[in-house]
Amino acid sequence: MVKQVSGRDFDYDLFVIGAGSGGVRASRIAASHGARVAVAEEYRVGGTCVIRGCVPKKLLVYGSHFAEELQDAANYGWTVEKMTFDWPTLRDAVLKDVDRLNTAYTNTLENNKVERFLERATVAGPNLVRLASGREISAKYILIATGAWPVMPEFPGSEHCITSNEVFHLEKLPKRVVISGAGYIAMEFAGIFNALGCHVTVVNRSETILRGYDESLRDRLLQITMARGIEYKFNCPFDRVEKREDGSIDVFLGKQPDPIHADVVLVATGRRPKTDGLGLENAGVTLGSAGEIPVDDHGKTSCDSIYAVGDVTNRVQLTPIAIREGQAFADRVFGGKETSVSYDCIPSAVFSQPPLAGVGLTESQARQAFGSNIKVYSSDFRPMKNIFGHRPERGLYKMIVDASTEKVLGIHMIGPDSPEILQATAIAVKAGLTKADFDATVALHPSMAEELVLMR
Numbered sequence: 001m002v003k004q005v006s007g008r009d010f011d012y013d014l015f016v017i018g019a020g021s022g023g024v025r026a027s028r029i030a031a032s033h034g035a036r037v038a039v040a041e042e043y044r045v046g047g048t049c050v051i052r053g054c055v056p057k058k059l060l061v062y063g064s065h066f067a068e069e070l071q072d073a074a075n076y077g078w079t080v081e082k083m084t085f086d087w088p089t090l091r092d093a094v095l096k097d098v099d100r101l102n103t104a105y106t107n108t109l110e111n112n113k114v115e116r117f118l119e120r121a122t123v124a125g126p127n128l129v130r131l132a133s134g135r136e137i138s139a140k141y142i143l144i145a146t147g148a149w150p151v152m153p154e155f156p157g158s159e160h161c162i163t164s165n166e167v168f169h170l171e172k173l174p175k176r177v178v179i180s181g182a183g184y185i186a187m188e189f190a191g192i193f194n195a196l197g198c199h200v201t202v203v204n205r206s207e208t209i210l211r212g213y214d215e216s217l218r219d220r221l222l223q224i225t226m227a228r229g230i231e232y233k234f235n236c237p238f239d240r241v242e243k244r245e246d247g248s249i250d251v252f253l254g255k256q257p258d259p260i261h262a263d264v265v266l267v268a269t270g271r272r273p274k275t276d277g278l279g280l281e282n283a284g285v286t287l288g289s290a291g292e293i294p295v296d297d298h299g300k301t302s303c304d305s306i307y308a309v310g311d312v313t314n315r316v317q318l319t320p321i322a323i324r325e326g327q328a329f330a331d332r333v334f335g336g337k338e339t340s341v342s343y344d345c346i347p348s349a350v351f352s353q354p355p356l357a358g359v360g361l362t363e364s365q366a367r368q369a370f371g372s373n374i375k376v377y378s379s380d381f382r383p384m385k386n387i388f389g390h391r392p393e394r395g396l397y398k399m400i401v402d403a404s405t406e407k408v409l410g411i412h413m414i415g416p417d418s419p420e421i422l423q424a425t426a427i428a429v430k431a432g433l434t435k436a437d438f439d440a441t442v443a444l445h446p447s448m449a450e451e452l453v454l455m456r
């Protein structure tokens, strides 16, 4: 059933700008409700997650993790004669998979009869979109799903640095990598390059890595990655970057006279909503201080005919959220369903090595909300896999519980496979289960996940 679509007054019922996670989902669902939908994409259908984010990143994590598996293999009786790694082979295989997904997403749009314009689009009015070719198209609704873009702070020589956009295309594996930032992208690529044998230096302007994650897990990650050879420079803003004649790069930090020598400098200092030059002023939509599009609970902007979903709204920059927002928009506006997105208990993970993952309140967030009326359970253990592999690294699981109701407020973990384990656990936290519910569940032995039902 199509709601509120007034027949043929407009070229389309919905025009979506941006064919990424949110835009593709919204287009497909709106079309399935009977809407006439078009989408514009200026780069490649699939968006950040598929083309230069989650998917190629995770494949590089898998690829680099073989180093650890191969080192440990000898303990299991394997002889690995000569361990060599070829970056172009991994890079090209990953890029080929990106091509496959790009085609799959394009087919999805085609199969759902969503018209595609492979060019940049801007907003020309409340119901009008202008394509780069100059063509103007009218639509009853416009959905902005243009995502975000890497921030490159201003410092001399920034043009010699790369961002996550370029990191998937490196010609050769660098010997020395300097990474600016200590958030998701920095920690994930620090792990990838370190595992592949590069010397990695993480430079951060503060002392905090992975703000928002539980402190004990962050400390554990820091400890393990330092032992693995990653160097950290904290409270060190970039002063300038200079390129030498041999193509290598000198990174000067703060007032330190001696530079760090690098072959690649990756800047991972956050992503800004992609609204520059989008023409939103033509529809009276004003932007927030970070360049984001402010929206109400249903994704509606200050203009009744314009909605926005995903990273461009700068709420939670995660793919499953962009997808949910796109789905909820299409179901509500074109399917007549009163749906909205719940932002409570969003599970998230950092695919560092080892990975960490969390859902719900961290210990310090719970203390802020509940004072001393919380209980913290933890399991600090050495995974069987690590013992056998002669790895001293320990896993750490934490459960934060409301002392009055025994309700589990948050679960946080670092250790092998923690994102896989956390996804299932997040169901229990979202459902509001108690510590007693966990305790009543029989352990699945031997596993790392059994620690969750054995915590004291």
Ligand SMILES: Cc1cc2nc3c(=O)[nH]c(=O)nc-3n(C[C@H](O)[C@H](O)[C@H](O)COP(=O)(O)OP(=O)(O)OC[C@H]3O[C@@H](n4cnc5c(N)ncnc54)[C@H](O)[C@@H]3O)c2cc1C
Pocket (backbone or CB within 6 Å): 017, 018, 019, 020, 021, 022, 023, 040, 041, 042, 043, 044, 045, 046, 047, 048, 049, 050, 052, 053, 054, 055, 057, 119, 120, 121, 122, 145, 146, 147, 148, 164, 185, 274, 278, 309, 310, 311, 312, 316, 317, 318, 319, 320, 322
């Ligand atoms: C390196 C990296 C790793 C990540 N890893 C994860 C992860 O593991 N898990 C996770 O949940 N999230 C991850 N993310 C975040 C995730 O990719 C984003 O949250 C998600 O892609 C946002 O979806 P979106 O639809 O809002 O925007 P996008 O997917 O960015 O899509 C926006 C699209 O709009 C297009 N566009 C922009 N402006 C215009 C215009 N004017 N005209 C036409 N087209 C336009 C862009 O080209 C793009 O294709 C990662 C991000 C990065 C950068």
Ligand SMILES: NC(=O)c1ccc[n+]([C@@H]2O[C@H](COP(=O)([O-])OP(=O)(O)OC[C@H]3O[C@@H](n4cnc5c(N)ncnc54)[C@H](O)[C@@H]3O)[C@@H](O)[C@H]2O)c1
Pocket (backbone or CB within 6 Å): 153, 180, 181, 182, 183, 184, 185, 186, 188, 204, 205, 206, 208, 209, 210, 268, 269, 270, 271, 316, 317, 318, 348, 349, 350, 351
């Ligand atoms: N596994 C995942 O789910 C995943 C992976 C990658 C990215 N993402 C999403 O993409 C977003 C962007 O990732 P990110 O790592 O670029 O951002 P981030 O917000 O995670 O980290 C940014 C880092 O840069 C530092 N920083 C910020 N401004 C700076 C400046 N001007 N100079 C120096 N340092 C500065 C911050 O202190 C922080 O350490 C994330 O917030 C996340 O939502 C998710």
